[in-house]
Amino acid sequence: xxxxxxxxxxxxxxxxxxxxxxxxxxxxxxxxxxxxxxxxxxxxxxxxxxxxxxxxxxxxxxxxxxxxxxxxxxxxxxxxxxxxxxxxxxxxxxxxxxxxxxxxxxxxxxxxxxxxxxxxxxxxxxxxxxxxxxxxxxxxxxxxxxxxxxxxxxxxxxxxxxxxxxxxxxxxxxxxxxxxxxxxxxxxxxxxxxxxxxxxxxxxxxxxxxxxxxxxxxxxxxxxxxxxxxxxxxxxxxxxxxxxxxxxxxxxxxxxxxxxxxxxxxxxxxxxxxxxxxxxxxxxxxxxxxxxxxxxxxxxxxxxxxxxxxxxxxxxxxxxxxxxxxxxxxxxxxxxxxxxxxxxxxxxxxxxxxxxxxxxxxxxxxxxxxxxxxxxxxxxxxxxxxxxxx
Amino acid sequence: xxxxxxxxxxxxxxxxxxxxxxxxxxxxxxxxxxxxxxxxxxxxxxxxxxxxxxxxxxxxxxxxxxxxxxxxxxxxxxxxxxxxxxxxxxxxxxxxxxxxxxxxxxxxxxxxxxxxxxxxxxxxxxxxxxxxxxxxxxxxxxxxxxxxxxxxxxxxxxxxxxxxxxxxxxxxxxxxxxxxxxxxxxxxxxxxxxxxxxxxxxxxxxxxxxxxxxxxxxxxxxxxxxxxxxxxxxxxxxxxxxxxxxxxxxxxxxxxxxxxxxxxxxxxxxxxxxxxxxxxxxxxxxxxxxxxxxxxxxxxxxxxxxxxxxxxxxxxxxxxxxxxxxxxxxxxxxxxxxxxxxxxxxxxxxxxxxxxxxxxxxxxxxxxxxxxxxxxxxxxxxxxxxxxxxxxxx
Ligand SMILES: Cc1cc2nc3c(=O)[nH]c(=O)nc-3n(C[C@H](O)[C@H](O)[C@H](O)COP(=O)(O)OP(=O)(O)OC[C@H]3O[C@@H](n4cnc5c(N)ncnc54)[C@H](O)[C@@H]3O)c2cc1C
Ligand code: SF4
Ligand code: SF4
Numbered sequence: 157x158x159x160x161x162x163x164x165x166x167x168x169x170x171x172x173x174x175x176x177x178x179x180x181x182x183x184x185x186x187x188x189x190x191x192x193x194x195x196x197x198x199x200x201x202x203x204x205x206x207x208x209x210x211x212x213x214x215x216x217x218x219x220x221x222x223x224x225x226x227x228x229x230x231x232x233x234x235x236x237x238x239x240x241x242x243x244x245x246x247x248x249x250x251x252x253x254x255x256x257x258x259x260x261x262x263x264x265x266x267x268x269x270x271x272x273x274x275x276x277x278x279x280x281x282x283x284x285x286x287x288x289x290x291x292x293x294x295x296x297x298x299x300x301x302x303x304x305x306x307x308x309x310x311x312x313x314x315x316x317x318x319x320x321x322x323x324x325x326x327x328x329x330x331x332x333x334x335x336x337x338x339x340x341x342x343x344x345x346x347x348x349x350x351x352x353x354x355x356x357x358x359x360x361x362x363x364x365x366x367x368x369x370x371x372x373x374x375x376x377x378x379x380x381x382x383x384x385x386x387x388x389x390x391x392x393x394x395x396x397x398x399x400x401x402x403x404x405x406x407x408x409x410x411x412x413x414x415x416x417x418x419x420x421x422x423x424x425x426x427x428x429x430x431x432x433x434x435x436x437x438x439x440x441x442x443x444x445x446x447x448x449x450x451x452x453x454x455x456x457x458x459x460x461x462x463x464x465x466x467x468x469x470x471x472x473x474x475x476x477x478x479x480x481x482x483x484x485x486x487x488x489x490x491x492x493x494x495x496x497x498x499x500x501x502x503x504x505x506x507x508x509x510x511x512x513x514x515x516x517x518x519x520x521x522x523x524x525x526x527x528x529x530x531x532x533x534x535x536x537x538x539x540x541x542x543x544x545x546x
Numbered sequence: 547x548x549x550x551x552x553x554x555x556x557x558x559x560x561x562x563x564x565x566x567x568x569x570x571x572x573x574x575x576x577x578x579x580x581x582x583x584x585x586x587x588x589x590x591x592x593x594x595x596x597x598x599x600x601x602x603x604x605x606x607x608x609x610x611x612x613x614x615x616x617x618x619x620x621x622x623x624x625x626x627x628x629x630x631x632x633x634x635x636x637x638x639x640x641x642x643x644x645x646x647x648x649x650x651x652x653x654x655x656x657x658x659x660x661x662x663x664x665x666x667x668x669x670x671x672x673x674x675x676x677x678x679x680x681x682x683x684x685x686x687x688x689x690x691x692x693x694x695x696x697x698x699x700x701x702x703x704x705x706x707x708x709x710x711x712x713x714x715x716x717x718x719x720x721x722x723x724x725x726x727x728x729x730x731x732x733x734x735x736x737x738x739x740x741x742x743x744x745x746x747x748x749x750x751x752x753x754x755x756x757x758x759x760x761x762x763x764x765x766x767x768x769x770x771x772x773x774x775x776x777x778x779x780x781x782x783x784x785x786x787x788x789x790x791x792x793x794x795x796x797x798x799x800x801x802x803x804x805x806x807x808x809x810x811x812x813x814x815x816x817x818x819x820x821x822x823x824x825x826x827x828x829x830x831x832x833x834x835x836x837x838x839x840x841x842x843x844x845x846x847x848x849x850x851x852x853x854x855x856x857x858x859x860x861x862x863x864x865x866x867x868x869x870x871x872x873x874x875x876x877x878x879x880x881x882x883x884x885x886x887x888x889x890x891x892x893x894x895x896x897x898x899x900x901x902x903x904x905x906x907x908x909x910x911x912x913x914x915x916x917x918x919x920x921x922x923x924x925x926x927x928x929x930x931x932x933x934x935x936x937x938x939x940x
Contacts, residue, residue: 159842189836193610197562334571340561344568377568403558411562419854422845424838427609442780442794 160446161187163533164438166430167453169194170518171504173414174526175451177249180421182534187445188418189438191429194455196414200373200399201406203246203523205239205279207265207516214277217264218520231517231524242523243280253417255410256283256381267291269398271305271372273313273322280519284380285406286370286396291318293367298326304339304400305372325362325369330354339400340408342374352376352383359390368394373405380409449533453503453526503529553613554581560607560617565829565859569878572597576607580617583624594628600875601625602863603740604829605777619786625742637664641865642738642746648704648731667873673705673904680711683925688721688806695727695758695765695793697779699772701900703731709900709915712922713771713798719925720805725764728757735787736778737864744786751778751787758791768795771916773827773898774864777834797835799843799898799917810846812928818850819924821893824886826855826906826914828899843917844896847924853890857882860897862905880909887912896920 163179165172168190176186205218215221219236240261247257257280265277266287278287286294294314298307311322331354332345345351359369369391376383387395399406419425428440437446503525512518560576561567567575579598586592598621607617630638640646661668694717702710710726717724735751738744758768768791770776776797783789825840837854844852861879866872887895887910895914897903903914 192612192614193559193563197559198557332571336574337571341567341571345571347568403562408562416856419838419841422838422842424836424842425832426836427833428836 159185160448161185161424162448163187164189164445164447164450165453166190166433166438166451167194167455167504168192168415168425169453169455169504170196170199171455171522171526172451172453173411173418174246174522175453175503175529176418176423177414178526178530179534180418180423181249184534186418186423187426187438187447188423189426189428189430189440189445191427193411195407196411197408198402198404199407199410200404201282201285201410202268202278202399203280203519204277204512204516205243205265205520207277207279208514210515212514214275215265215516216277218279219263222520231520234524239520239523242527246523247280250282253413255413257281258283264289269294269310269314269370271310271398271400273310274317277516282406282410284375284384284397284409285373286368286398291320293321293323294370295323295325295365295367297369297371298324299342299372299374300327300329300333301335301337302339302342302372302374305398307372321367323365323367325365327355327358338403339372339374339405340377340403342372343377343405346374346383347376347379352379352386355383356386356390359387362391364392366393368396371395371397373397373399377405377409378412449501451501451503451529451533455504501529501532552581552585554585554615555613557612559610559612560615563606563610563858565604565606565857565861565879566600566602566875570597570600570875573600573875576601576617576621579624580607580620581615584620587624594624598624598628599742600872602829602859602861602866602872602875604859604863605833606829606858609833616786619739619744622739622742622744626744628742634665637666637869638741638743641868642741642743643733643750644700644737644865645731645733645750648700665870666868667870667876669873669877670867671904671908672868673701673900675704676706676708678708680708680715680922681926683715683719683922683929686719686721687808687812690721690804692722692766693764694722694724694801695761695768696724697768697770697775697795698726698728699770699775699900700731700733700737702771706900706916709771709919713769713916713918716802716805716918716922716925717769720801720809725761727761727765727768728754729761730757732757734775734778734783736774736782739778739782739786740864740866748787751783751789755783755787755789755791762793765793767793767801769801770795770797771898771918772900773797773831773834777830781834797831797839797898799839800835802843802917802921803839803846809925812932813846813848813924816848816924816928816931818848821851822890823849823852824855824883824890824892824895825849825852826857826860826883826895826897826902828897828902829859831898832858840896840898840917844920847917847921849896849920852896853886853892855883855895856886860902860906860909862899862902864901867905876905877909880905884910894920 162184163186165176165186165188168188172188176188179186206215206221209215243261250257262279265279266289267275268278268287270276281287296307296311299305307324311324314322346355375397384395430438430440432439433450437444438450512521564576566573574595579595601621603618605618696714698710714724732754733750734754735747738750739747779791780795825844827837827840841852841854859879860883861867861876867876883906892912894912895906896917897914907914
């Protein structure tokens with residue numbers, strides 16, 4: 157038989173990827189089962205700690221926020237030291253996956269800019285994304301017919317809200333351009349040799365400026381860093397990008413690198429919809445996968461699956477249906493799952509009492525729940541200290 | 547299928563993963579070609595979009611969709627409405643029936659003028675039938691009561707009898723009794739569906755189903771050698787062809803992972819296969835089963851330096867790469883495999899489809915073969931060198 161896994165992770169969204177990574181780092185074998193892709197390629201690519209308070213005001217110092225105001229939230233019981241070790245771990249993990257971030261963890265939220273020119277808090281971001289500590293002058297790059305990046309309106313809003321200048325440099329239409337191209341079409345093009353050369357020539361012809369050069373997120377998919385490096389040399393100042401609406405190139409870069417890393421660590425990705433789970437198995441149409449533990453990272457933001465809240469409520473988010481409550485093992489039978497002896501392990505941002513879209517804490521919730529699940533299935537407090545448990 | 551087409555949430559996940567979009571700037575992508583076009587066409591007849599034929603029918607889009615829109619199948623219906631010139635139509639009618647092509651394999655290469663006339667890609671090599679000798683591997687290492695119907699797809703039947711014999715020999719020493727099905731060159735219908743001929747796909751599939759049924763008392767499990775046929779028989783037939791196969795359908799690599807421990811121990815007693823290797827689970831394999839099994843198999847078999855392929859799809863797409871208008875897309879998709887092979891200095895590719903194998907072999911200039919081919923070779927090496935290496939069990 158092929159090796160039964162130590163942990164079956166159901167879901168291929170950010171939470172499923174993180175739980176799987178934690179397990180393989182300890183030498184465990186993972187079967188990651190998914191029916192669809194999960195939401196990472198829809199993300200701009202930033203992992204938020206806490207961006208807004210309960211009144212939707214931007215949070216400058218998320219460390220202090222969790223410390224002082226977090227007790228109404230499931231994440232409030234986590235110590236600063238623990239948060240630090242989780243964020244540091246994510247940063248290190250990304251480093252091994254070739255997802256670049258700054259060397260030091262942020263001490264405060266930084267400001268990124270939206271395609272509408274507004275400032276938005278951001279915590280851990282790959283270095284290709286434009287962020288700044290204080291709003292300064294910027295030079296925006298306009299791309300003809302890219303409707304998701306209305307650069308002139310953006311420049312006006314930026315100047316109006318920050319008081320800083322926002323100059324514009326326009327790209328021409330590349331010879332390969334086609335009507336209707338979105339950011340991703342541009343990014344695939346700029347991954348090619350032809351695209352890169354074309355862009356170098358364009359930037360060389362730009363009138364010089366003294367502010368950082370800010371592109372919409374189009375600078376390649378797999379070869380972004382080398383392109384940004386050359387552009388930086390040509391422009392003489394920093395070069396970075398602003399995420400666009402989905403299909404989002406930043407999240408796609410993360411997903412491709414993350415999954416590549418997991419594949420190389422021997423994670424088996426099983427395609428299919430799980431119809432039944434038990435303490436040590438997941439059943440799909442016509443087959444049954446066995447493993448030491450089962451983790452649900454089934455999200456639900458896109459209706460991909462059931463959302464199991466940490467208080468035990470099971471909901472179908474797309475249809476808005478409440479499917480029941482899982483408190484006792486027998487309850488699982490009533491929502492279509494077979495009864496089993498262990499409590500449900502659920503990772504993801506679907507945590508009762510939290511609303512990542514409103515609060516900007518999707519990254520933090522993913523860390524909290526994934527590490528909690530990992531501790532439970534591995535019998536480890538924290539992480540990494542006791543290698544070889546599996 | 548007609549219910550799910552309207553479920554599209556416009557999330558664009560399919561767009562983010564489509565391999566053709568990543569190399570072909572003209573391709574409108576799964577969302578525009580699938581649910582969006584279909585919706586419009588339902589409201590009022592809409593002409594097929596110009597680049598609809600560029601879809602390889604890899605189904606990656608479907609596998610990532612959160613609400614199971616049958617995107618590639620909707621695109622296939624759109625392809626069916628496209629009008630072609632007589633010679634393209636004729637070529638496509640032939641290529642949609644790979645069982646005919648397989649029966650004509652003995653004819654050998656197609657002369658250049660005919661290729662031009664038939665708009666066959668000038669740069670793509672056509673396969674040559676492989677008929678290497680396959681010797682017995684000795685006594686069975688175990689006994690498994692399951693009787694296997696080894697599914698000989700049209701490609702293997704016409705061009706790779708050697709692979710069929712190798713797979714059969716391996717299954718025999720793993721303790722199975724083996725029957726070859728369907729017994730003649732027939733197609734499951736996948737090629738016709740991919741080419742935008744769902745009607746022909748269904749009649750082809752039904753004919754295959756009848757043949758398999760006639761022999762059904764001979765086997766308990768069907769084992770496939772090609773990921774596309776595997777997914778078609780198990781998943782596509784019930785959903786899109788109205789056919790229900792009653793026995794389990796399992797890809798060869800999964801049954802190989804169930805081979806007797808002794809077999810693996812014997813292979814483990816050999817020194818590791820030198821050099822780097824790439825395992826490429828084809829797009830249809832990923833969609834049907836997932837990814838990672840092949841890599842695990844390669845490692846277990848002693849291909850220690852195997853690394854999983856970074857390419858989502860190699861661009862072969864059954865007969866897709868043979869069509870002149872797809873040459874550039876197919877070549878660019880295969881280029882990813884070539885880049886990886888060059889950077890890792892790979893010695894070979896292990897992959898679960900014969901047509902993908904010839905495409906990658908040509909692109910990367912290294913041998914690309916089915917896992918049964920490599921496993922057989924390694925076991926033969928064990929038999930020849932075995933005495934010099936002590937097995938763990940002795
Ligand atoms: C457009 C968009 C942008 C966002 N951007 C950000 C951002 O930039 N930063 C941030 O912090 N947060 C962001 N969020 C919030 C974030 O997406 C969610 O909080 C997060 O997706 C939850 O991830 P997850 O891994 O829990 O679930 P998901 O990403 O929803 O993944 C669920 C997985 O489970 C699988 N699944 C479900 N049921 C089954 C089943 N029965 N069998 C097999 N598989 C199953 C699905 O196929 C899927 O793979 C964004 C959300 C959206 C919609
Ligand atoms: S993945 Fe599915 S739901 Fe999302 S845009 Fe594509 S077809 Fe629509
Ligand atoms: S089947 Fe493959 S090529 Fe066709 S649209 Fe879907 S992902 Fe793209």
